[in-house]
Amino acid sequence: MSDKCDLCLLGLIILSSLISDISGVNKFIRSGVNVSLSCNKTLSDCKSTTWIHYNSFSDSWRVELITGWIKNKDTERHERLSLESDCSLNIKNVTEEDYGFYSCEQYVNYRRQGTDARFSLNVLHASSSQTEISPGRSVTLSCQLYSYTGFFCDDLVSSGGVELLWVNQAGVDLNTDSRYQILSSSDQYHCIITLTTTLLNEDNNREWRCQLTHRNQLQTSVTYTVKYSNDASEHSSS
Template sequence: MADKCDLCLLGLIILSSLLTGISGVKDHVFISSGENVRLSCNNALSDCKSTTWNYNRFRHSAGVALIAGGIKNKDTERHERLSLESDCSLNIKNVTEEDYGFYKCRQYVNGQKQGPDADVFLHVLHVSVSLTSSSSSSSSSQTEISPGRSVTLSCQLYSYTVYSCDDRVSSGRFELLWVNQAGVDLKTDSRYQILSSSDQYHCIITLTTTLLNEDNNREWRCQLTHRNQLETSVRYTVKYSDPQIQEKLKSV
């Protein structure tokens, strides 16, 4: 019986190694917009001249070659933000929400594919801001951040996946939260309106509140957890734009 169990265990190990060889290395990378990111090429050979990095934003769409034969494709809009490290990893500077998607590192020697692919799924967290005024008389300064204005912060997670955002949230894969500087969920404060929405490629959570005098320099943070682990976050700090308001608040 022990010999049979050992054989079964050996079979599972062999099967696991075969499946890994077929599917290659898969990695999920979470980053906030504006940051720099490094995507590992775990199948690299000794010379990056064999390395090709391909990119897809949507499934079933035509891929784009970012790196071919270790050389950047200068026909891509973001080629200036890309660089290849000595270990063939791909660097992306100043990540934007447009950079999310599926990246594939593949090796070619004499035109022949070598080994399994290294697949990287890049997820990007991005926050945008919109302002309205609670006073009809302040239409001349719609861009100013000041007390009395209603501010809406929209936090969006951009992902390449076959699963809808609702599926990912309900399964516990992803969770988006707005929290304060102490890390307390702002859903517990009636002052804030927190709403969630989604489509196939975006998870969205918005925070809406009316700014108070004491909100100057206040920080709110949108954070992303993946399988209950904090992956990345984006901070928004209120800065009142009117110098007179700044001086008035200092004297309070």
């Protein structure tokens, strides 16, 4: 039992250190945006630079995205990747599949040069499973944080200071309104917070926002806009 407790404590210490610098190693972004990851360039060009993506929860847990100036075309997202002259990695239109750990490494004659640049990319994404949305119907919106830490949301909240929250257009917490049912859950892959409500006539074009805070500071958010039309709904980010 003591060994298990020691391992739990070690895990929480590692988690705290991972999230301690949200502007550096850790990046929390919403899906649909572009992101640029800088490399600690120590060489005159990028021909000896390799960008690697680690995701321990996927079948391909380690993927070399770009080696030198050559992109790995075996990855479905290679068209969304590009390399800048300073060796920074650009990812266009980020999806939930892009979350994970990224490392920029430089080698000369198989010897590592300089210090690796490392990033933990955490992606916030909102969606609805309903295909028909109209007044009188119940709708459930799901907001998910895809996080590389591998810890459960309870640990992210208690030790990392990370929180997901559904708010209205005025930024008011929807937990304070009995019209909405807010449920939180988690697994080792992502954190989930759902919003369920019965739609009213005046809900057309209404926005509900899922926001992510770190130590009570807003980091990013995803907006879901309800549309009463043949298209049922429209999802946009802001």
